[in-house]
Amino acid sequence: MTDALRSALEDRQWQVVTPVESAVDGESLVLEQSLRLLPGKRATFAGRWGRRAVVAKVFLPSVEREQQAEVSGFNALQQAGLPAPALLWAGALENGLLAVIYEKLEGAESLGSGVRGERRSAFLAATFELLASMHRAGVWQEDIHFDNFLLANGKMFIVDNASLKSAAGPLSVEQSLDNLADFIAQFPWRERQALLDSPYLPLSLDIAEDKARLLLHEKTRKRWWYRANKYLTKIYRNCTEIVVSRTGGWHLAYKRGIDEVWLSKFKAAPDSVMVRATLLKDGNSATVVRTELAGRPVIIKRYNIKNAGHRLRRLFRETRASNAWRAAHLLQMAGIKTPVPLVLLEQRRGPLRGVAYLVTEDVGGEEMLDVFTRREPTEIELIEVAETFRVMQELQLCHGDLKATNFLVTDRGIQLIDLDVLHAVASSAAFKRCQQKDRERFLRNWYAHPGVEKTFKSLLSSDRLL
Known part of the structure; x- marks a missing residue:
C-alpha cells in the first residue's frame, strides 16, 4: 500500500521501499522502480498499471500545484502539436497522495544516458530541431535538462511537463537564446564549444547569425556560472548527492x-x-x-x-x-x-x-614532473593540459600554486590536484595577473628540461588557448 511511501516523502527520506502497490480505476498499479525522489514533494517510478508499462509521478497533497502543472504542461504540448508520452491518468490515490501516470516509452534513451559517437550527433540534431519547434510554438522548459528529451523508436519526445511554460506566440530572440543557453551550459566543456559553433542551432532569423552566436556564447557562460553557484550551495547541505x-x-x-x-x-x-x-x-x-x-x-x-x-x-x-x-x-x-x-x-x-x-x-599515477622528464608528453596529454588551461581561462579560475607536481599523469588522464586556494576571479584585469602567475609557476618547473619547456611554452601561447 501507499502508507509507507507517503511517510517516506513526508519524513524527507532519501530512499523509498519498492514495490509500492495501489489501485487505479479498478486495475492494479505497481510502482516497481524508483527513478527520482524529491523528499517532501514527489517521487517518480517505473511500473505497471494492469498490463501496461507506465511511468508514474506521485505527489504529496501539499504540492498539488505540481500535479496540476504536469497536466497543464501536457495539454500545452498537445495544443502545440508537440510529441509527448501519452498521459493515461491523473487523480488521487489512497491516503490523499496524488499521481499522474504516463505511458512508458520502452527502450527510450536520453542525452544523459550515455549516447555516444555518430548516434549522439544525430540525437543532438534532432533535439535542437525539436527545441526550434517548441520555440516557434511559444513553448519552453523552465527547468530544461538532458533527460527532458527522449528518443524512442526513432522519434523524439518531450517529458517533465511540470516545467513547461507557454507564451501567446513564438518566443522572442531573447527568450529563445536564454533557453538555448540554459541547455547548452550543461554540456561538458569540449562539447559545449562545438555546440556553440554548430550549424544546427535553432538561431532566430530575426537577428544576424554572427550576433546571435556572440550573444549565445555570453549567455551560456553566465548560465553555466548560475548553475555552478546553485550546485555549489548543495554540497554543504543534505541533497541527493x-x-x-x-x-x-x-x-x-x-x-x-x-x-x-x-x-x-x-x-x-x-x-x-x-x-x-x-x-x-x-x-x-x-x-x-x-x-x-x-x-x-x-x-x-x-x-x-x-x-x-x-x-x-x-x-x-x-x-x-x-x-x-x-x-x-x-x-x-x-x-x-x-x-x-x-x-x-x-x-x-x-x-x-x-x-x-x-x-x-586515490587516482594513482605519477607527478607530471617525474613523468615528462623521462619521456615526451603524448599528443593526447598535451590536449588535456591545453584544455585544462583553456577552461580555467574561460571561467577565470586561479589555482594559486600551479606547479607541475600538482598535475598527476594517470591511466584516466591528466588530473589536477592541491586545490586548497583555487578560486574564481571576478575582475578580468585581476584574472590576467593571476593567470600569468599560474603559467609562470608551471613553466618554472621545466627550466632544466629545455625540450619539454619549449613544448609547453608553445602550447600555452598557441591558438588552443586563444
Whole structure:
C-alpha cells in the first residue's frame, strides 16, 4: 500500500521501499522502480498499471500545484502539436497522495544516458530541431535538462511537463537564446564549444547569425556560472548527492553511499585512522596519507594548525579543506579532471574553525614532473593540459600554486590536484595577473628540461588557448 511511501516523502527520506502497490480505476498499479525522489514533494517510478508499462509521478497533497502543472504542461504540448508520452491518468490515490501516470516509452534513451559517437550527433540534431519547434510554438522548459528529451523508436519526445511554460506566440530572440543557453551550459566543456559553433542551432532569423552566436556564447557562460553557484550551495547541505551532519563540534559532509562504519570510525578519531595509513607527506601546513575506505583506495589530507598565531588567523576563515571540497566539485562540473571529493570533516564551534580533513579518491599515477622528464608528453596529454588551461581561462579560475607536481599523469588522464586556494576571479584585469602567475609557476618547473619547456611554452601561447 501507499502508507509507507507517503511517510517516506513526508519524513524527507532519501530512499523509498519498492514495490509500492495501489489501485487505479479498478486495475492494479505497481510502482516497481524508483527513478527520482524529491523528499517532501514527489517521487517518480517505473511500473505497471494492469498490463501496461507506465511511468508514474506521485505527489504529496501539499504540492498539488505540481500535479496540476504536469497536466497543464501536457495539454500545452498537445495544443502545440508537440510529441509527448501519452498521459493515461491523473487523480488521487489512497491516503490523499496524488499521481499522474504516463505511458512508458520502452527502450527510450536520453542525452544523459550515455549516447555516444555518430548516434549522439544525430540525437543532438534532432533535439535542437525539436527545441526550434517548441520555440516557434511559444513553448519552453523552465527547468530544461538532458533527460527532458527522449528518443524512442526513432522519434523524439518531450517529458517533465511540470516545467513547461507557454507564451501567446513564438518566443522572442531573447527568450529563445536564454533557453538555448540554459541547455547548452550543461554540456561538458569540449562539447559545449562545438555546440556553440554548430550549424544546427535553432538561431532566430530575426537577428544576424554572427550576433546571435556572440550573444549565445555570453549567455551560456553566465548560465553555466548560475548553475555552478546553485550546485555549489548543495554540497554543504543534505541533497541527493551529499549527506551533512553536525555533532560534537564536528561538521561532516560526505557522498551518499560512503561506508557508514568507516565514517563513524573516522569521525570519532580521524588522526587514529591516519596513523595506521601510508604517509605520503608530513609538512607543517598539511599531512597526507594513503589508506582504504571499505576496500577503496583513498587519500586523506589533514590541514594542520601550525601554531597559536596560525590558529588565530584561521579561526574565522573558511578552512582550506572546505575550499578544496568546493573547488573539486567545481572542476568536475567544468570538465577538468580531479580526484573525486568524498568526505569533508571540520572542527567547528559556531563560526570558529579548527583543524580540517579532506578525503578524496586515490587516482594513482605519477607527478607530471617525474613523468615528462623521462619521456615526451603524448599528443593526447598535451590536449588535456591545453584544455585544462583553456577552461580555467574561460571561467577565470586561479589555482594559486600551479606547479607541475600538482598535475598527476594517470591511466584516466591528466588530473589536477592541491586545490586548497583555487578560486574564481571576478575582475578580468585581476584574472590576467593571476593567470600569468599560474603559467609562470608551471613553466618554472621545466627550466632544466629545455625540450619539454619549449613544448609547453608553445602550447600555452598557441591558438588552443586563444
